[in-house]
Amino acid sequence: MTVDDRFSRDFQEMRADRPVGARNEIVTGPVSDWATDFSHTEAEWAADPYAIQDELRERCPIARTERFGGGWLPTRYEDVASIAYDTERFSSRAIIMGNFRPPPELAPIGGSPPISSDPPFHHHARKLLLPAFTKNAVARREAATRAFCHSLIDALEGADVVDAAHDYAQHIPMRVIADMLGFPPEDGPRFRAFIEGVLEGVNLPPDERLARMDNLFDYLLAQIHDHVENPRDDLTTYLINVEFGGQKLQSSHVAGTMALLLIAGIDTTWSAIGASLWHLAKTPADRERLVADPGLLPTAMEELLRAYAPVTMARLVKEDMSWNGVDMKADDWILLSFPAANRDPAQFDRAGEVVIDREVNRHAAFGLGIHRCVGSHLARMELRVALEVWLERVPDFSLADPAAVTWASGQVRGPRTLPLRIG
Structure with a gap:
């Protein structure tokens, strides 16, 4: 059996035997009390x-909710960190809080290793990815990323108002991740549809959510076929060929990791770039200071990550x-809000303010515990380069219409429309 045949067979078996987990009713509508009915x-x-x-927090x-089959929302840094580090009592097999839970038999691997994996499997799954995300590996991508950012701004020339989220921020991680995985760069619009289907469709009927996942995995299978026929030096070919415990990775592992990199690797950085530009557009003092002193940007960038951390992750009890002090039940959701942890005044001085020269800044924007973001070096490089190029090329900008800014719903929050006036 060829590698290509193995992947095709395994994908068919994955769908035929796929456990759907516990299905819950769709719960939408106004929140009666955020302490007992959050969403x-x-x-x-x-x-x-x-x-x-x-x-x-006060x-x-x-907080508690009965939506999504029941869940909890800790808002203090100490509580968020405690749960994030506690792999004995909390499972990562489901990281997207929605209207159905993946079944327990998916542990310890989960659907998107290593982020969905529990120990001891997690350690080995994460270790496989580390070489692609070292500081040296990321540094080799900086020149191409910078050139791409310049090309995006070139395309905006002459416009008085631009959508910095749609026309700039989203394209940068799309290109970087496509290059890493060896995917066609022109498939960017498809990546956006996959992100919206996975992260923003959590209240859809489970069958519809699974159909959207099938669309994603159909795409990934096509990319795997192409890489089997045409191997090259990229992360997809590496995942197809790498061995774990003396054997090739299971098809579900390869595809799940590719899905993780495609979805999380794009949406989180897209959101961080957009939120940073939003802040600078509405805060001229900070924008002018960074234009005058570009050397402050690395410090300011960490503060922007703290204040506008895009990612919230879920666990299951x-x-x-x-x-x-609360009675948790097996399979209750825990929504780990790293944004809430980052604004806890018990952890950070002036927690609700953006202090772009904050020197001590041990924020949780990239998570805490064993699941701290494996791609943090890459995300930092993309954010820094995106802001450096924008501030160099577009030093004077403001919100064209604050009411027209829209934000993604769900567990990754960032601007989806960001109209900026240039000059």
Whole structure:
């Protein structure tokens, strides 16, 4: 049997035998009380989660909801960190809180290793990816990333108002991840559809969500076929050929990791770039300071990551237990809001302010514990280069219409439309 035949057969078996997990009713609509009925999918949360999280931290630091089959939302840094580091009582087999849960038999691998993996499997799955994301490996991509950023701004020349999210921020990680995986760069619009289907469609009926996942995995299978027929020096070919415990990776492992890199690798950085540009557009003092002193950008970038951390991750409770004064049930969701942790005044001085010269800044924007983002060096490079090029080429910009800015709903938050006036 050829490698190509193995992947085709295994993908068919994955779909035929796919466990669907526990299905819950779709729950949308206005929140009655954020302490007892929270929902990260509502427009109010997408527009401004910080006021909600700050109020909860004071009144009810571990909020509860019956939506999505039941879940919890800790808002203090200490609680978020405690859960993130506790792999004995909390499982990562499901990282997207929605209306159905992947079944327990998916552990310890999960659907998108290593982010969905539990120990001890997680350690080995993560180790496979580390060579592609070292500082040296990332540095080799910087020149191409910078040139691409310049080309994007070249295309905006002459416009008085531009959508910095749609026409700039989203394209940068799309190109970088496509190059890493060896995917056609012109497939960027398809990547956006995959992201919206996986991360922003959590309230869709489970069958529809699975259909959207099938579209993603059909694409990945086509890319695997192409890489089997035409091997090259990229991450996809590496995953197809690498051995784990003396054997090639399972097809589900290869495809799940590719899906993780494609979805998370794009949306998180796209959101961070967009949120940073949004802040600088509405805060001329910070923008002017960075234009005058580009050397401050690395420090400012960390503060922007802290203040506008895009990522919230989910866990599942393994067994019934009492935890920090609340009674958790097996398979309850835990929504780990790293944005809430980053604005905890018990952890950060002036936590609700953006202080672009903050020197001590141990933020949690890239997560905490064993699942801390394996691509953090890559994300930092993309964010830094994107901001350096923008500030060099477009030093004077402001929000064209603050009310026209829209934000993604769900667990990765960033601007989806960001109209900026140039000059």
